[in-house]
Amino acid sequence: MSYEKKEKPKTAVALAYDPNEDGAPKVIASGKGVLAEKIIEQAKENKIPVHEDDKLAETLSKLEIGEMIPPELYEVVAEILVFVDAMDKIKAKERSKK
Structure with missing residues (x-):
């Protein structure tokens, strides 16, 4: 008898944070499965860093769009956010070399 482990659909959550306007980062997009893939694709197309953390994504996906964490x-x-800032600095450094 063979059991196939059914893979859980991917979950993606997009956060935005403006320290001048927001008290905390807030959820701006959230989805599972195909919608999660589209969120990730949009982030990559717009050169927005993507951080993978399944447990955190699952937790954040329970929040409403517009809700602060x-x-x-x-x-x-x-x-x-420190990771994203470091990625932005690396990209800026690469652009300045060109």
């Missing part, structure tokens, strides 16, 4: 997620999301 809860305080208990600040630390982990801050780590992602």
Whole structure:
């Protein structure tokens, strides 16, 4: 007898954060399956860094669009924002070399 492990559909959540306007990052897009793939595709097309964390995506997907992340997620999301900032600095450095 063979059991196939059914793969869970991918989950994607897009966050936006403007420190001048927002108290915390907020959810601007969220989806599973095909919609998640489209969110990821749009991010890559627009050169927006993508960070993969299945558990965090699952947790954030429970929030409503426009809802700010809860305080208990600040630390982990801050780590992602540091990653995104580092990626932006690397890209800027590469552009300045051209």
